[in-house]
Amino acid sequence: MIKAIIIDDEQHCIDRIVALLKPFKNTVEIIESCTTVSAGIEAIESLQPDVVFLDVQIHDKTGFDVLKAIKHPAFEVIFTTAFEFYAVQAFKFSAIDYLLKPIDEDDFRLAIDKVSTKLEAKDFSKKITALLNNISKTDIQKKITIPTVDGLEFLEVSVIVRCEADINYTTIFTKDRHKLMVSKTLKYFEALLVNCNFFRVHNSHLINLDYIKKYSKGKGGYVTLTDDSVIEVSTRRKDDFLKAIRCH
Amino acid sequence: MKQVLSILLIGYIHLAISAQQVPLDSIVKLMENHGKIDTAFVDMRLDYMKNKLFLTPNDTSWLTYGKQTLKMAQDLNYPRGEAMAYERIGIVYQHLLSNPYKAIDNFQKSLTLIEKYNHFKFLEASTLGNIANIYREQGELKKALKYYKKISINSEHRVLASAEIGNVYSDLGVQDSAIFYYKRAIKWSVEEKNPLFEAYTRTNMSLILSRINKHKEALQNIEQALELIDAHGLEFVRSTAYANAGVVYLGNKDMEKASLYAHKALALKESLDNLVTQKAIWGTLADVYEYQGDYKNAFESYKKYTILNDSLASKDRVLEVSRREIQYEADKNQALAQAEIERQKLIKNSSIVGGSVLFALSIFGLFLYKRKRDAVTQKQEAEFNTKVANTELKALRAQMNPHFIFNSLNSVNDYISKNDVEAASTYLTKFAKIMRQTLENSNRSEISLEDDLKVLDLYLQVESMRLKHKFTYKITVDAAIDAENTLVPPLILQPFIENSIWHGISKKESKGHIDISIKKEENMLICTVDDNGVGRTLKANIHSTENKSMGISITKSRIDIINKKKNTKGAILMTDKDEGVRVEVKLPFQLAY
Numbered sequence: 001m002i003k004a005i006i007i008d009d010e011q012h013c014i015d016r017i018v019a020l021l022k023p024f025k026n027t028v029e030i031i032e033s034c035t036t037v038s039a040g041i042e043a044i045e046s047l048q049p050d051v052v053f054l055d056v057q058i059h060d061k062t063g064f065d066v067l068k069a070i071k072h073p074a075f076e077v078i079f080t081t082a083f084e085f086y087a088v089q090a091f092k093f094s095a096i097d098y099l100l101k102p103i104d105e106d107d108f109r110l111a112i113d114k115v116s117t118k119l120e121a122k123d124f125s126k127k128i129t130a131l132l133n134n135i136s137k138t139d140i141q142k143k144i145t146i147p148t149v150d151g152l153e154f155l156e157v158s159v160i161v162r163c164e165a166d167i168n169y170t171t172i173f174t175k176d177r178h179k180l181m182v183s184k185t186l187k188y189f190e191a192l193l194v195n196c197n198f199f200r201v202h203n204s205h206l207i208n209l210d211y212i213k214k215y216s217k218g219k220g221g222y223v224t225l226t227d228d229s230v231i232e233v234s235t236r237r238k239d240d241f242l243k244a245i246r247c248h
Numbered sequence: 249m250k251q252v253l254s255i256l257l258i259g260y261i262h263l264a265i266s267a268q269q270v271p272l273d274s275i276v277k278l279m280e281n282h283g284k285i286d287t288a289f290v291d292m293r294l295d296y297m298k299n300k301l302f303l304t305p306n307d308t309s310w311l312t313y314g315k316q317t318l319k320m321a322q323d324l325n326y327p328r329g330e331a332m333a334y335e336r337i338g339i340v341y342q343h344l345l346s347n348p349y350k351a352i353d354n355f356q357k358s359l360t361l362i363e364k365y366n367h368f369k370f371l372e373a374s375t376l377g378n379i380a381n382i383y384r385e386q387g388e389l390k391k392a393l394k395y396y397k398k399i400s401i402n403s404e405h406r407v408l409a410s411a412e413i414g415n416v417y418s419d420l421g422v423q424d425s426a427i428f429y430y431k432r433a434i435k436w437s438v439e440e441k442n443p444l445f446e447a448y449t450r451t452n453m454s455l456i457l458s459r460i461n462k463h464k465e466a467l468q469n470i471e472q473a474l475e476l477i478d479a480h481g482l483e484f485v486r487s488t489a490y491a492n493a494g495v496v497y498l499g500n501k502d503m504e505k506a507s508l509y510a511h512k513a514l515a516l517k518e519s520l521d522n523l524v525t526q527k528a529i530w531g532t533l534a535d536v537y538e539y540q541g542d543y544k545n546a547f548e549s550y551k552k553y554t555i556l557n558d559s560l561a562s563k564d565r566v567l568e569v570s571r572r573e574i575q576y577e578a579d580k581n582q583a584l585a586q587a588e589i590e591r592q593k594l595i596k597n598s599s600i601v602g603g604s605v606l607f608a609l610s611i612f613g614l615f616l617y618k619r620k621r622d623a624v625t626q627k628q629e630a631e632f633n634t635k636v637a638n639t640e641l642k643a644l645r646a647q648m649n650p651h652f653i654f655n656s657l658n659s660v661n662d663y664i665s666k667n668d669v670e671a672a673s674t675y676l677t678k679f680a681k682i683m684r685q686t687l688e689n690s691n692r693s694e695i696s697l698e699d700d701l702k703v704l705d706l707y708l709q710v711e712s713m714r715l716k717h718k719f720t721y722k723i724t725v726d727a728a729i730d731a732e733n734t735l736v737p738p739l740i741l742q743p744f745i746e747n748s749i750w751h752g753i754s755k756k757e758s759k760g761h762i763d764i765s766i767k768k769e770e771n772m773l774i775c776t777v778d779d780n781g782v783g784r785t786l787k788a789n790i791h792s793t794e795n796k797s798m799g800i801s802i803t804k805s806r807i808d809i810i811n812k813k814k815n816t817k818g819a820i821l822m823t824d825k826d827e828g829v830r831v832e833v834k835l836p837f838q839l840a841y
Contacts, residue, residue, distance in 0.1 A: 016673075100684065102677045187732070203733060203841035234841040 002116065005047065006033040007040035007066060008055040008080065013101065017053055017080070020108045027116060037061045041069045049075050051115050053099075056081040064135055073128045076115050087135075092192055094131035095145035095152070130154050139196045146172070146182050153180065157196045161227050163189050163206040175211075177227060199244050201233045209248045275299065285320055290329040293317045297336045302343070310340045327361050328368045334358035335375055348382045355379045373403035380412070389416050407436045407445045415452060423460050427453065444484065447476040451489045454496050463499040470496045487518035491525045494532035507536045527556035637813040638693065644806050645690045645738065651798055652686060652739070655746065663714045675713055682706045689738040696840060697766065697773075698731040700738055704764070707742065711749050719753045719760035726767035735838040736773065737806060743799025744777040744831045752781020752828055760828075772817075773835045780828040803833075810836070 004021070008014050014033045021028050031047050034040040037058050044052065044066070054063040054077050063079060079098040081087055091098045097111050127145060134142045139157065146153040159175045165186035172180040172189075182189075190200050197209045207225065214224040220235040233241055275296045282289050294317060301310060314337040321329030338354035341347045355375050362372045380395035393416050399409040410433035417426035430453040437445040450473035457466035470493045477486050490513035497506035510532045519525045530553035537546035660679055664672040685703050689695050701723055708721045725731050745762065753760035763778040800820075807818040816836035823830040 100680075102673075102680045104677045104681055105674060200841065236839055237841060 002028045002051055003031045003047070003049045004028050004051045004053065005031060005040070005043050005049040006053045007035075007037075007043075007058065007063065008033075008053070009035050009058045010055075011035070013055065013080065016101075016103060020103060020105065021112075023109075024112055028112065037065050037069075040066045044070055044075070051076045051078060053078050053080055055079075056084050056087045064132060067128050068132060070128075073125045075124055077124075077128065078111055078115065089139075090131055090134045090142075093134045093142050093144050094127055095147060096127060096131050126152060126154065142196070144192065146180060148180060148182065155180070157193065158210070160193070160198075161208055161211045161225055162229065162231065163193075163198075165204040165206075173227065173229070175227075197248065199241060201231060201237050201241055203234065205231050207231060209245060212245065215245070285324070287321075287324055287326045287329060290317060290321050290324065290326060290333075293320070294329065294332050294336060301336075301339065305344050310344055311337065314340055327365050328371075331358045331361035331365075331368065331371060334361070335371065335378070338375075338378060342378070342382060348386055352379055352382055355382075370404075373399045373405040373409070377405055377409065377412075384412075384416060389420055392416055393420075407433050407440060407442060407449075410436065411445065411449045411452070414449070418452070418456050423456055426456055430456070443476045443480045444482055447473045447480075447482050447485045447489065450476075451485055451492050455492045458492075458496045458499040461499070463496070466496045467500050483518075487513055487516040487522065487525055490516065491519065491528045491532070495528055498532050498535050503536050503539050506532055507540075510536065523556055523560055527553060527560060530556060634813060637809050640809050641693055641737075641806060644802050644809075645693075647802055651802070652742065653683065655799075656682070659711065659714050675710065678706065678710050678713075682710065686739065693737065694735040694838070695738045696732055697725070697729070697734040697736050700736050700740075701725070701731065701766075703739070704741060704745065708745065708762070715749070715754060719749070719762060721762040721764065724763070724765040726765075728768055729766060729773075730839075731766075733840050734773065735840050736775075736835060737810065740803060740806070740833060740835065741775055741777060743797055743803050744833070746799060747797050747831075748777060748779035748781055748829065752779045752783070755782045756780075768837055771837050773837045775833045775835065777831045777833075778828070779830075780825075783828055784822075784824055807833070807835070 006014050006017050008017075014035075018030060018033075021030060028051075031049060032043045034043050035058075040052075040054075040058075043049075052066075052075055054066060056063050056079055058066075063077075067073065067077070077096055079087065079091055079096060080101055080103065081098060082101045088098065090096075097114060099107055099111055130143050130145050141156070141158070143154045143156050146155055155172070155174070161173045161175055163186060164171045164173070166181075168183065168185055170182050170184055170186050170189055172182060174180070186200070186204065186206055190198070190206050193206065194200075198206055199209055200206045201223065207223065211226045212223050213226050213228075215233075216222045216224070220233040220238045223231050223233060225231065275292060279289070279292045279296065282292065293313075297310070297314065297317070304310075314333060318330060318333035318337065321327075321333050334354045335358045338351045338358065341354060342351035355378050358375050359372070359379075362368060362375065376395050376398045380392045380399075383389070383392035383395065393413065396409050396413045396416065399405055403409070410429050414426045414429035414433060417423075417429060430449050433449040434446055434453070437443075437449060450469040454466045454470035454473065457463075457469065470489065473485070473489050474493060476482060477489055490509045494506050494510035494513060497503075497509060510529045513519045513525065513529045519529065530549050534546050534549035534553050537543070537549055656679055660672075660676055663675050667675070682703060685699075685706070689699065689703065705723060708723075712719060712721065741764065745764070748762050753762070760779060760781055763776070765776045765778070767774050767776075804820060807820060810816065811818050814836055817834070818836060819834045821832040821834070823832070
């Protein structure tokens with residue numbers, strides 16, 4: 001049985017989650033629901049839940065204040081939010097689950113399924129540390145959480161030189177010539193990193209503009225990165241790419 | 249070096265003087281009494297000039313006098329007087345001003361007039377003679393010869409002309425021709441009974457004959473000359489004749505007579521004035537003394553001969569040198585002038601070339617500048633147009649959103665009024681999802697076909713729910729298209745689908761179906777929305793007021809702008825079928841990478 005706590009300042013939101021959890025009454029048990037940050041902290045500390053449905057904006061405080069107050073988080077967090085762009089970015093970076101309000105049934109089901117399978121992994125505290133770190137930092141200073149075969153890897157954005165697509169996998173190349181194979185599409189990383197000086201020069205290549213050493217002219221041209229890899233620039237991306245490096 | 253003893257260096261005018269000697273006083277008197285300027289007065293002035301000229305050779309006013317006379321003749325239109333005035337001026341230049349070239353110039357003018365008017369031909373011979381004399385003095389023997397020969401053989405001056413030709417040939421060393429002309433002069437002088445010219449010619453000829461060792465003939469001629477001199481008292485020729493006689497007798501080995509004539513010549517005052525004569529005399533005497541064994545006198549004579557020879561040679565040389573100098577100066581001046589012309593030419597040419605090159609370069613530079621400026625302007629214009637187009641597109645996309653939102657709210661409302669709360673909640677949640685994605689996509693001018701179709705699918709799901717699954721739908725993407733890598737403007741098809749649902753399917757009594765297919769044709773993306781609804785005609789009958797969809801007109805404008813911006817041929821084609829409507833949207837096919 002998965003023990004769940006709901007923290008949200010609006011009762012109708014709590015009611016919605018309760019309603020959505022009805023089909024899961026055999027697997028998920030709601031042990032407490034709170035409408036304030038302090039009540040939430042107390043509940044978590046005393047009841048030790050497996051999963052917490054956490055609202056981002058709680059009166060004049062946030063869900064992050066709840067997490068900061070917990071010394072050794074040992075639970076999965078699912079954030080619920082209406083439309084907080086900066087928070088969503090942070091969730092994405094830290095690989096923290098989130099649900100957008102009004103919460104869609106299908107999305108909710110997927111989130112619960114994920115929680116049930118991931119509970120064994122027990123990387124909660126690390127992920128939460130990463131999230132708290134990312135919330136206060138600029139995009140470049142952020143760390144991205146990368147699920148690998150061995151578990152989670154936390155990688156600073158600034159050490160990533162480039163990403164290369166391999167169908168549904170992506171290989172990440174770091175500054176110290178380390179390679180990471182991730183089961184995510186290049187599109188996923190593009191969406192994540194596009195505001196951190198990354199540019200998709202090709203269908204299969206996303207590069208960090210900070211690591212460009214040289215650009216050779218051609219139909220589309222080629223870029224040489226500091227790790228001496230030579231990456232082809234797609235003809236259609238050439239103009240935008242040149243604009244990007246000029247602004248860079 | 250001149251070989252002949254020329255005794256008549258002052259030419260024809262002297263002969264003319266002796267021919268018509270009129271007392272000067274009477275001319276002056278006539279002129280004073282004349283009182284008016286007419287041809288007769290001009291003739292008088294010319295006569296006066298002719299006669300008075302050599303009596304006052306230092307009078308510098310002669311040139312002015314001549315020119316005044318010329319002016320009078322010209323004013324009177326009296327060519328004969330004009331020609332004669334020119335001749336007088338020529339003589340002034342020749343003898344008084346020592347300017348032979350000006351002299352020739354004036355003689356030539358005279359000659360031109362004489363040739364033009366036939367009635368004073370008699371003046372021609374003396375003018376030609378004067379020109380010839382000048383050339384001879386200047387050492388231009390060939391030219392002199394030419395002018396002497398122009399003198400007509402019918403002229404009163406033919407004897408002297410012939411004799412002078414002989415002299416020139418002699419100077420040129422052409423002895424045969426010299427003797428021929430001398431003989432002709434002698435013949436004519438005998439005919440004309442002119443002992444002076446006969447004696448003169450024979451004296452000169454005897455020297456030539458002696459030179460070419462025809463001593464006997466030389467002797468005959470000089471003896472005849474001497475006889476004529478004595479008979480007619482021709483003092484003018486005497487000293488030359490004595491000197492020549494000395495030479496001729498020496499040639500005939502008659503030393504006594506040679507010595508006699510040499511001494512006779514020496515005794516004459518005229519001989520002392522003529523270096524050539526003196527030289528010949530001393531030459532003769534040196535030979536005579538040597539022959540007689542009087543070496544002392546021979547030596548003395550030879551010394552004098554040598555001195556005279558040298559001084560004559562140097563005199564000739566001076567003449568030659570001065571001529572050369574003049575020539576050299578002329579050449580130099582001409583060369584300098586030529587050099588200056590060349591220099592000017594070079595400066596001109598290089599200025600032209602340099603100017604042309606500079607001009608060409610500036611034109612070229614201007615051309616480059618203009619081209620560059622045009623390119624920049626064009627680029628700026630293009631950039632500006634793109635910006636305008638982008639702004640317009642953004643505005644249109646922004647218009648799409650409220651339109652879409654309120655239409656959606658309308659359908660949500662419709663749903664809630666007809667269903668239970670639970671179902672309405674689920675429905676609304678789905679709608680929230682569509683809204684979220686639509687808003688996200690609307691920030692971008694192009695999104696991947698995949699993303700756009702995802703939103704459309706959600707939209708169709710929701711609408712299908714609302715209409716209680718009154719219609720089915722199918723989205724087909726051609727296998728040749730990579731939906732993830734193909735770009736489309738967001739929500740381009742949505743208004744057409746909305747149209748199909750609200751006006752085509754909802755009004756239909758039976759179940760409907762909407763087919764959405766995406767394929768590629770020659771660089772164009774063909775998006776088709778095909779329904780089997782009531783169609784436009786019927787639809788118009790049912791609801792005549794809403795025949796124009798806001799969404800469709802916005803979409804049309806968007807495609808127009810995209811066409812302008814990218815120079816493509818996007819289009820919307822609506823076809824009314826037997827049952828329903830088929831809309832084809834053609835968009836430029838675009839890949840993301």
